[in-house]
Amino acid sequence: MNRxxxxxxxxxFLLNLVFGTGCWDSRELDELAIISGIGVDxxxxxxxxxxxxxxxxxxxxxxxxxxxxxxxxxxxTFVVAQSTGRTIFDAVENVRxxxxxxxxxxxxxxxxxxxxxxxxxxxxxxxxxxxxxxxxPTQWVLIGSEKAGDILRPKAEMEDTSARALKLLVDxxxxxWVPAINLEEVNxxxxxxxxxxxxxxxxVQGDKGKLFLxxxxxxxxxxKMVGEVNPGExxxxxxxxxxxxxxxxxxxxxxxxxxxSTRIFLNRGSIKVNLTPxxxxxxxxxxxxxxxxEDMSGKFNLTSTPGMDLVKKQVALAIKKEIxxxxxxxxxxxxxxxxxxxxxxxxxxxxxxxxEHKWDEIFPEIRAHVTVGVSIxxxxxxxxxxxxE
Amino acid sequence: MIxxxxxxxxSALREMPRYIKRKDxxxxxxxxxxxxxxxxxxxxxxxxxxxxxxxxxxxxxxKEMFPFITKLS
Amino acid sequence: MKLEKxxxxxxxxxxxxxxxxxxxxxxxxxxxxxxxxxWVAQTIGLGLALIVVWVNTLLLARFPxxxxxxxxxxxxxPYAGKFISLLxxxxxxxxxxxxxxxxLDFVRLMIIPLTPAEVVVFLGILPCIYAAYKGLEVIVRTxxxxxxxxxxxxxxxxxxxxxxxxFANFKPFLVTPFPKLAWAGxxxxxxxxxxxxxxxxxxxxxxxxxxxxxxxxxxxxFGGLVVIWSIMRLILVLGDTAVNYVYPSxxxxxxxxxxxxxNRFEILAAMNYIMIGFLKVTxxxxxxxLGWAQLCKCQDYRPLLLPLGALMALVSLNNxxxxxxxxxxxxxxxxxxxxxxxxGLPFLVLVGAWVRGLPGKVKNK
Numbered sequence: 001m002n003r004x005x006x007x008x009x010x011x012x013f014l015l016n017l018v019f020g021t022g023c024w025d026s027r028e029l030d031e032l033a034i035i036s037g038i039g040v041d042x043x044x045x046x047x048x049x050x051x052x053x054x055x056x057x058x059x060x061x062x063x064x065x066x067x068x069x070x071x072x073x074x075x076x077t078f079v080v081a082q083s084t085g086r087t088i089f090d091a092v093e094n095v096r097x098x099x100x101x102x103x104x105x106x107x108x109x110x111x112x113x114x115x116x117x118x119x120x121x122x123x124x125x126x127x128x129x130x131x132x133x134x135x136x137p138t139q140w141v142l143i144g145s146e147k148a149g150d151i152l153r154p155k156a157e158m159e160d161t162s163a164r165a166l167k168l169l170v171d172x173x174x175x176x177w178v179p180a181i182n183l184e185e186v187n188x189x190x191x192x193x194x195x196x197x198x199x200x201x202x203x204v205q206g207d208k209g210k211l212f213l214x215x216x217x218x219x220x221x222x223x224k225m226v227g228e229v230n231p232g233e234x235x236x237x238x239x240x241x242x243x244x245x246x247x248x249x250x251x252x253x254x255x256x257x258x259x260x261s262t263r264i265f266l267n268r269g270s271i272k273v274n275l276t277p278x279x280x281x282x283x284x285x286x287x288x289x290x291x292x293x294e295d296m297s298g299k300f301n302l303t304s305t306p307g308m309d310l311v312k313k314q315v316a317l318a319i320k321k322e323i324x325x326x327x328x329x330x331x332x333x334x335x336x337x338x339x340x341x342x343x344x345x346x347x348x349x350x351x352x353x354x355x356e357h358k359w360d361e362i363f364p365e366i367r368a369h370v371t372v373g374v375s376i377x378x379x380x381x382x383x384x385x386x387x388x389e
Numbered sequence: 390m391i392x393x394x395x396x397x398x399x400s401a402l403r404e405m406p407r408y409i410k411r412k413d414x415x416x417x418x419x420x421x422x423x424x425x426x427x428x429x430x431x432x433x434x435x436x437x438x439x440x441x442x443x444x445x446x447x448x449x450x451x452k453e454m455f456p457f458i459t460k461l462s
Numbered sequence: 463m464k465l466e467k468x469x470x471x472x473x474x475x476x477x478x479x480x481x482x483x484x485x486x487x488x489x490x491x492x493x494x495x496x497x498x499x500x501w502v503a504q505t506i507g508l509g510l511a512l513i514v515v516w517v518n519t520l521l522l523a524r525f526p527x528x529x530x531x532x533x534x535x536x537x538x539x540p541y542a543g544k545f546i547s548l549l550x551x552x553x554x555x556x557x558x559x560x561x562x563x564x565x566l567d568f569v570r571l572m573i574i575p576l577t578p579a580e581v582v583v584f585l586g587i588l589p590c591i592y593a594a595y596k597g598l599e600v601i602v603r604t605x606x607x608x609x610x611x612x613x614x615x616x617x618x619x620x621x622x623x624x625x626x627x628x629f630a631n632f633k634p635f636l637v638t639p640f641p642k643l644a645w646a647g648x649x650x651x652x653x654x655x656x657x658x659x660x661x662x663x664x665x666x667x668x669x670x671x672x673x674x675x676x677x678x679x680x681x682x683x684f685g686g687l688v689v690i691w692s693i694m695r696l697i698l699v700l701g702d703t704a705v706n707y708v709y710p711s712x713x714x715x716x717x718x719x720x721x722x723x724x725n726r727f728e729i730l731a732a733m734n735y736i737m738i739g740f741l742k743v744t745x746x747x748x749x750x751x752l753g754w755a756q757l758c759k760c761q762d763y764r765p766l767l768l769p770l771g772a773l774m775a776l777v778s779l780n781n782x783x784x785x786x787x788x789x790x791x792x793x794x795x796x797x798x799x800x801x802x803x804x805x806g807l808p809f810l811v812l813v814g815a816w817v818r819g820l821p822g823k824v825k826n827k
Contacts, residue, residue, distance in 0.1 A: 012588060133572045136726075138719045184717050188703040346633035392584040393772055400768035407765065416760030423769035430776040444560070444781045444791045451795040458794050461645035 033101035036078065037163025039148030040088065040125040041114035047125065048114075049091040050149035051081045051103060052163050077160045080152055088128040105134040109167040111141050111183065112202065114148035118218055118225040123190065130187055137184035140170045143218045143225070145203035154209030162211060166202065169213045173200070176247030177215025179234045189220070194359045195342055196221045196335035198234055219335045227333040229326070236326030237338060239287050239319055239372075242269035249291070251314040258298020262315050262376065266290035273343045275351060281344055283368040285323060291315070292378040299388040302379055316372040323370050331364045340366065390435040397428055465755055465763050468599035469669040472677055478605035478741065479661065479681025480688060481612060483654045485742035486564045487689045489735050490792055491710045492653055496646045497702045498631060499638045501694045506643070507650025508686035511658075514651070515682060517808045518662060519675040524815055526671040530662035530808075531756040536821070537814045544757060546807060551753045553803035554660050555770075558746035559778035562586060564792075565739030566778075567785050568709060573732055583775045587747075589740060591771040594748040595764050598667055601744055608737045615734050616688065619727065622718050623699050631701040652797035654689065656804040658682060663749035708785065747771055 039050035058077040081099050085091030092103060117125050129135040144151040156165035174180035179198040181189070189197035198217040205212040215231030238244055244267035250259055272284045293302070293311065301307055330337055341359055345352040355362055401424060408417035434440070452458060493500040493507075525533045530550060534543040566586045570579060593601055638646075658681070665674050696704050696711055704710040712731055719725040751770050755763030782788045815821075 008592075012592075015588075016585060133575070137713065137717045138725070182717075184713075187706065188701060191703050191706065343630075346630055349634040349637045390580055392581065393776065396584070396768065396772050400765075400772075404765040404768070411761060413761045415758050416755070416762065416765065419754060419758045419760060420765055420769060423766060423773055427769050427772040427776055430773070430780070434776065434779070440780045440783070442780060442783050442787075443556075443777065445783060445787060447799055448787070448791050448795050451798050455795075455798060458645075458798070461642050 027102060027104070031102055032104040033099050034104050035108050036161045037110050037112065037152050037166065038105075038108055038129075039112040039114065039144065039152045040117055041148050042117040042120055042125070043084070046084050046086060047088055047091050047117075048082060048084045048149065049088065049095065050152050051083075051095060051099075052152045052161060053079050053081060053099065053101075053103075054107075054161060055079055077155075078162070080149070082149060088125060092128070105129070105132065106136065108135050108139050109161075109163045110139060110170070112144045112148040112151045112166075113141065113199075114144050115146060115225075117148075118143050118199075118220070121223045122186075122220070122225075123223040126183065126186065129183060135183070137187075138182050140167060140180055140182055141186050141199055142166065142170070142202045142213075143199045145201055150204060151202055151211070154204055154211065156211070166211055166213070169202075169211065170200065173213055173215070174243070175245040176238075177231045177235050178213060179215070179217050179238060190223050192339070192342060193222075194336060194356060195339050196226070196330075196333075196337040197339075198229065198237065198337055200234075201228065219329075219333055219337055221335050226335050227329075229329050229337075232322050233326045233329045236322035236324070239267060239289075239323055240269045240271055240285050240326070240338060242267050242287075244289070248294070249315050249318050251311075251318040253298060253300055253310070253314060257300045258296065260296045260298075260300070260311055260314065261294050262291045262311070263294045264289045264291040271338065271340070271343055273340055273347060275348065279351065281340065281351075281355075281362070281366055283327075283338075283340055283366055285368055285370045286373075287319060287323065287371070288373040288375075289315075289319065290375045290377065293376060293380055295380075296385065299385055301384055301388050303383050308376060308379075312374040312376055315376070316374045319372045319374075320370050323372075324368070327368050331366070334360055334364055336363050390431055393427070393431045397424060397431070400424065465752060465760075466598055466667055468597050468667060470598060470602045470664075470667055471669060472673050474602040474606050475661075475665065475668055475677045476681045476684070477609045478602055478745065479658060479677070480685040481605055481609035481738055481741045482661075482745055483658065483682070483685030484612065484616075484688050484692070485654065485738050486561050487654045488692065488711060488738055489564055489568050489709060490789070491693065491696055491704065492793065493646045493650055493693065495705060495793060496638045496642060497705070498633070498697055499636055499643060500646070500697060500704075501690055502636060502638075503643055503646035504650045504686075504690045504693050506647030507652075507655055508682070508690065510647060510651040511655030511686070512679070512682060514656060514805050515658065515678055517805070517812050518659065519678050521808055521812050521815070522662065522665055522674045522678075524812075525821060526674075527666050529666050529752070529756060530811070531753050533815070534811060537811055537818060546811065547753065547757050549803065550807055551750055551757065553800070553807075554663075554746050554753070555750045555774060556777070557657060557660070557800075558743055558750060559774045559781060560791075561739060561746065562590075562743050562774060563778040563781050564788065565735060565743075567782075567788065568712070568735060569732070571785065572709070572712065572728075579779060583779055586736075586740075587743070587771050587775040590744045590747050591767050593740075593744045594751060594767050594771075598664065598748065601741075601748060605741050605745075608741050612734055612738055613688070615730060616692070619715060619718070619731070620691075620695060622720060622724060622727065623695060623714065625720065626717065627698040628701065629698065631697050648801075649793065649797045652800045652804060653792065655682060655686060656800070658685075659804040659808060660746055660749045662808065663753055664745070708789075743774075747774060750774075 034054045035051050036054050037052035041048040055076055055078055081095050083091045083095035085094050095103060111129060113122050113125055152162060154162055156162040159165040170178055170180045178200045181199055197220050199220055200213060200217045202211060202213050215234045217229050217234045218225045219227040219229055244264055247264045248261055249264055250261045252259055268288045270286050274282050274284060276282050404420060493503045496503055531547045534547045537543065538546060566582045570582055593604060665677060668674055668677060692711060696714055699714040700710055707713045712728060715731040716728045718727050751763045751767045754766055
């Protein structure tokens with residue numbers, strides 16, 4: 001009896017081993033093409049997909065830093081394969097015609113969308129990645145300044161793959177300029193009927209092909225690109241959301257006393273939408289930052305409270321300018337990437353119901369009142385500049 | 390489907406002698422009823438007919454009876 | 463002639479009730495259709511269910527130690543009683559097949575998409591049959607472990623998701639029109655709370671029969687809390703995009719990413735869904751097997767489990783044409799289909815017992 005039971009249990013595990021790990025779904029590591037970055041382009045009515053595939057034999061591993069990759073004779077650390085298809089999945093299947101392994105998306109780091117696609121609507125380009133269980137919803141989404149395929153080609157100098165480098169650039173940049181957005185957030189933002197959102201733009205610079213990610217970003221309405229913001233404007237948005245973790249604010253001191261740069265390491269922000277008695281929405285933005293002075297060019301004497309107050313005031317002014325510029329851009333593009341509509345809906349659902357259909361007319365009229373509070377705790381090791389009078 | 394056939398054959402080989410030994414005809418009857426129904430469905434499915442889609446029938450029936458559901462959900 | 467000799471404790475019963483209620487709610491996340499008010503709908507559903515199960519507790523208090531099938535037979539006599547029992551058994555059998563395919567569809571969609579459904583369902587039903595074969599005590603003992611594990615997982619995920627909570631997602635509060643909200647509440651009451659009607663087959667084996675009411679209410683209440691919190695968590699993390707996903711709670715686990723270190727928890731979630739599905743299917747299969755055996759006065763319920771389990775698996779394969787049909791069924795017509803069984807039948811039997819003055823006062827105790 002006992003032995004019978006053992007045989008039964010053993011048989012069940014055996015069945016699971018055979019079927020559960022899958023005659024149908026088993027993928028061994030050496031059959032997979034691990035994709036580290038994807039570029040989606042649109043050419044005419046076809047999609048052009050670029051896959052950046054990790055080449056395991058080209059990776060250096062932990063061999064004492066022996067760098068063969070850049071030696072010229074060594075193998076590449078990644079290869080880029082391209083394929084076209086009428087849909088994304090069509091293209092994914094077509095790439096099997098040229099690479100001998102099964103594309104594996106779980107370790108993908110970034111999706112780069114070509115500019116052409118962004119202008120025509122990104123949803124057809126990202127739907128596959130949302131639908132398939134393999135790609136991560138937390139991978140970054142970027143927009144390429146030109147063709148997405150070209151972004152994935154240049155070699156990274158310090159990382160194994162340029163997709164990895166791109167991911168690290170975003171990870172760092174999102175602390176200040178870059179309005180980083182991942183796949184799940186893109187999907188969430190696309191559901192907003194009247195809202196807009198930003199996707200960072202990545203470009204390739206120089207003849208050697210260096211990836212470059214400043215804060216400039218594409219303004220998207222639903223799934224179409226309607227304009228572009230510069231780094232200051234996208235950081236203006238990030239101040240309001242309280243997303244800044246490590247940013248430099250360069251502010252001018254009055255009377256040509258020079259420049260002072262402040263590192264901001266803490267940021268809180270809130271956007272309140274009130275209604276005037278006439279029923280017009282009015283935006284109040286409160287931003288609070290904390291930072292320290294890192295560098296000052298000039299003779300300004302900091303050893304007094306009024307001096308510090310002046311610096312604080314100038315920092316607040318600089319931040320305020322960025323925030324107002326973000327509002328200015330949003331108004332001129334008529335794209336509500338600050339999501340005032342959503343805040344209005346959350347707090348005054350009845351008012352929003354009346355306004356929703358004419359939001360495009362109301363939004364450019366909205367004025368914002370910005371309040372910035374600044375605390376500066378440290379001034380570094382210098383209290384009185386040597387050349388000050 | 391072959392797995393289900395195996396399961397059914399196993400259960401028959403295992404239980405039928407016991408039922409006969411105990412003369413538990415009522416239990417044997419209900420056992421045979423389930424067994425035959427399961428076998429019938431297995432054969433039906435392995436012959437590759439269109440699946441009957443039980444819940445689709447219930448769904449359509451209730452939708453006809455209570456048309457207000459579409460508005461509410 | 464007793465078919466089940468096992469006795470179960472209060473704690474274990476409450477725990478498996480919690481697991482049973484959380485069961486397929488973990489996957490399907492009902493009520494996300496009403497957006498940020500889904501948790502209100504769930505609360506309404508729980509409130510309704512707490513009122514309705516009063517009937518079940520009264521019924522069990524009138525006939526201590528007897529299962530629903532035996533009660534039916536005593537109240538309505540052999541023929542009408544058998545008919546009502548058949549309806550009840552059909553419901554739990556069908557519910558079992560629905561739950562089975564809910565969970566295994568998930569496995570198929572997210573983990574092993576290329577494996578044929580037959581194989582997955584076969585491997586899924588086998589341990590359920592085995593556990594049901596081992597009897598009630600084993601089910602409850604296994605269930606305890608699995609539910610404790612589930613609750614631990616639940617707490618862990620709650621903790622890990624804290625960074626993506628956005629409390630603004632709850633606003634605006636209560637903008638859903640009332641009929642819609644009431645309908646969502648009714649749906650929530652029937653799925654998952656009133657599915658606990660199957661415990662009419664299990665609670666009679668509680669070792670302290672005077673504690674039946676306590677068990678029902680504790681199980682329902684804490685199970686409800688778990689479900690409501692899981693829905694609230696979903697709204698906090700995903701907001702109104704929850705409707706965009708097939709398995710929103712799984713998606714909410716996928717986006718956990720803490721400092722690039724704590725991420726990719728979805729396989730934990732998937733394991734959890736499989737475990738809790740196993741528990742739910744086992745309870746339903748056991749109740750169906752025991753019920754049939756009692757209905758036909760067999761000497762043993764266990765031989766029935768293999769063909770019944772096979773039948774359940776086969777019916778589950780024939781339930782829906784695709785996963786979309788499953789969602790349509792669950793959100794739109796399931797409550798109307800299920801309420802006559804899960805709330806109507808016990809009520810009918812209670813009224814019958816009350817009219818006929820059963821059980822006679824002499825026989826009691």
